[in-house]
Amino acid sequence: MPSETFFNLPEEKQRKIIDVAIEEFAENPYEAASISQIVRRTGIAKGSFYQYFEDKRDLYLHLFDMIIQEKQAFLQQTPPPDEDVDVFEHLRWVARAGANFELSHPKLAKFGYRVVTDDVPLPEETLKIARSGGRVFFEQFMRNGVEQGVIDPNVDAGVAAFLFDLITVHYGKYMVDRLEITPEELTTSERYPLDTTEGEELFDALVDILQNGLGPREARK
Amino acid sequence: MPSETFFNLPEEKQRKIIDVAIEEFAENPYEAASISQIVRRTGIAKGSFYQYFEDKRDLYLHLFDMIIQEKQAFLQQTPPPDEDVDVFEHLRWVARAGANFELSHPKLAKFGYRVVTDDVPLPEETLKIARSGGRVFFEQFMRNGVEQGVIDPNVDAGVAAFLFDLITVHYGKYMVDRLEITPEELTTSERYPLDTTEGEELFDALVDILQNGLGPREARK
DNA sequence: ACTAAATGTGACTGGTCGGTCACATGACCG
DNA sequence: CGGTCATGTGACCGACCAGTCACATTTAGT
Numbered sequence: 001m002p003s004e005t006f007f008n009l010p011e012e013k014q015r016k017i018i019d020v021a022i023e024e025f026a027e028n029p030y031e032a033a034s035i036s037q038i039v040r041r042t043g044i045a046k047g048s049f050y051q052y053f054e055d056k057r058d059l060y061l062h063l064f065d066m067i068i069q070e071k072q073a074f075l076q077q078t079p080p081p082d083e084d085v086d087v088f089e090h091l092r093w094v095a096r097a098g099a100n101f102e103l104s105h106p107k108l109a110k111f112g113y114r115v116v117t118d119d120v121p122l123p124e125e126t127l128k129i130a131r132s133g134g135r136v137f138f139e140q141f142m143r144n145g146v147e148q149g150v151i152d153p154n155v156d157a158g159v160a161a162f163l164f165d166l167i168t169v170h171y172g173k174y175m176v177d178r179l180e181i182t183p184e185e186l187t188t189s190e191r192y193p194l195d196t197t198e199g200e201e202l203f204d205a206l207v208d209i210l211q212n213g214l215g216p217r218e219a220r221k
Numbered sequence: 222m223p224s225e226t227f228f229n230l231p232e233e234k235q236r237k238i239i240d241v242a243i244e245e246f247a248e249n250p251y252e253a254a255s256i257s258q259i260v261r262r263t264g265i266a267k268g269s270f271y272q273y274f275e276d277k278r279d280l281y282l283h284l285f286d287m288i289i290q291e292k293q294a295f296l297q298q299t300p301p302p303d304e305d306v307d308v309f310e311h312l313r314w315v316a317r318a319g320a321n322f323e324l325s326h327p328k329l330a331k332f333g334y335r336v337v338t339d340d341v342p343l344p345e346e347t348l349k350i351a352r353s354g355g356r357v358f359f360e361q362f363m364r365n366g367v368e369q370g371v372i373d374p375n376v377d378a379g380v381a382a383f384l385f386d387l388i389t390v391h392y393g394k395y396m397v398d399r400l401e402i403t404p405e406e407l408t409t410s411e412r413y414p415l416d417t418t419e420g421e422e423l424f425d426a427l428v429d430i431l432q433n434g435l436g437p438r439e440a441r442k
Numbered sequence: 443a444c445t446a447a448a449t450g451t452g453a454c455t456g457g458t459c460g461g462t463c464a465c466a467t468g469a470c471c472g
Numbered sequence: 473c474g475g476t477c478a479t480g481t482g483a484c485c486g487a488c489c490a491g492t493c494a495c496a497t498t499t500a501g502t
Contacts, residue, residue, distance in 0.1 A: 119249075178379060272480080
C-alpha cells in the first residue's frame with residue numbers, strides 16, 4: 001500500500017507517477033522494469049519515490065489493484081445483457097467488451113497480459129484467480145447454455161471454457177492486427193474502433209465458428 | 222554462432238552448457254536470464270564461456286536454432302497424415318504432435334513459448350515468422366478443407382486460423398493441467414502421456430467443437 | 443519571525459550484470 | 473627437453489539496479 005504521503009500529493013503528480021509506472025511495467029517484464037527509470041522519467045527523486053511506496057513490489061501491487069478497478073468500471077459502462085439471454089449473445093458481449101478494453105486502454109491491457117504470462121510477484125492466490133478465473137467463469141457459462149438448450153450437452157465444457165478463455169485474452173490483439181488499427185486511431189477517435197461494421201463482422205465470424213463449427217452447413221437451418 | 226573452440230569441446234561438456242542455458246532461458250525472461258548464473262551452474266569460467274560464444278545474444282540464437290531443429294526432428298518422428306486426408310484428421314495430428322512435444326520436452330517448449338510472448342533479440346524477420354507462422358500455415362489448411370468440402374466456405378478463414386494458432390500454442394499446457402500429469406510422469410514414463418484413452422478423448426473433444434460447434438446436434442447427422 | 447513537522451533530495455551502499463584481459467595451464471610436436 | 477598454440481581462468485571494469493539516509497527545503501501553525 002502506498003503511504004499517506006503519496007495520496008496527499010497533488011493529483012496531477014500522482015497520475016504522472018502512476019502513468020509512467022504502468023508504462024514501465026507494460027513494456028518490461030517485472031524484473032527488468034526499473035524504478036530508477038521511473039523516477040528519472042517522472043522527474044522525482046529516488047528518495048521521494050521510496051516515501052510513497054515501500055518497494056518495487058508495493059508499487060506493482062498498487063498498479064494491479066488500480067487496473068482491476070479500472071477494468072471493472074469499464075465493463076460496467078456497457079452492462080452485460082440479461083442472464084437469461086442466449087449465451088452466444090452473452091459470449092459476444094464478453095469478447096467485445098474485452099477487445100474494446102484492450103483497444104481503449106492498451107497500456108493497461110499489456111500490463112494485464114504480463115500478469116497472466118510473466119513471472120510476477122502477486123500473492124499466490126491472486127495469481128491463481130487471475131489465471132484460471134476465466135475458465136471457472138466460462139464453465140458456469142456453459143452450464144447456462146446447456147440449460148437454455150443452445151449448447152449441446154455432449155460438448156466437453158472444460159475444453160470449451162479453455163477456448164473461451166484463450167479468446168478473451170487474445171482476440172483483441174488479433175483484431176487490431178487484422179483491422180490494421182494504428183495507435184493514433186486508438187487515442188484520437190472517440191468511438192471504439194471495434195464498433196464498426198468491420199469490427200462487428202469479426203465478432204460475428206468468431207461466434208459463428210463457436211456456435212456452428214467449421215463443418216459444412218447444408219445439413220442445417 | 223558459437224566458435225570452433227566450443228564445438229571442439231567434449232560432447233558431454235557441450236551438452237551440459239546447452240542444457241543449463243536452455244533451463245536458464247526457459248525459466249527467465251531474456252533480460253533476466255543470467256550468463257553469470259549459467260557459468261556458475263556449469264562450473265566453467267566466465268572467460269571460457271566468452272571463448273565459446275560472442276555474447277549473450279549469440280548463445281540465445283544458437284539455442285533457438287537447436288530447438289527448431291529438435292522440434293522438426295521430433296515432428297518427423299510421427300509423420301503427418303497424407304495431404305489429402307480429412308483436414309480435421311490433419312488438425313488432430315497437429316494438435317497432438319504439438320502437445321506431445323510440449324510434454325516430452327517441457328524445457329524446450331517453455332523456451333519456445335517465451336520466443337512468441339516475451340521481448341527477445343531475434344532478427345525481426347525470424348520473429349515475424351515464428352509469431353505469424355502458425356496463422357499463415359493454417360490459412361492454407363483452411364483452403365484445403367474448403368476444397369475437400371469438409372469446411373464451410375463461408376467461415377472466416379482468418380479467424381479460424383487465429384483459433385488454430387492459439388490452440389497449438391496453448392493446448393498442451395491445458396492438457397497437462399487437466400490430466401494432472403506430474404513432472405515425474407513426464408520423465409519416467411516411456412510413452413507419451415497423451416497417447417492414452419483420456420488424452421485421445423481430449424483431442425476428440427477439441428476437434429469436435431471446432432468441427433461441429435457448440436450448438437445442439439439434433440438437427441444433424 | 444520562529445519553530446516543528448512534513449516532504450523533497452541525490453549521493454551512496456552493496457549487489458548483479460555482461461563482457462574483457464593478462465595470465466596460467468595443458469596438449470602436441472620437434 | 474623447449475617451444476608454440478589452443479584452451480582455461482577469475483579478478484576486474486563500467487553500468488545499472490533496488491533501496492537507504494543524512495541533510496535541505498517547504499509548509500503551516502503560532
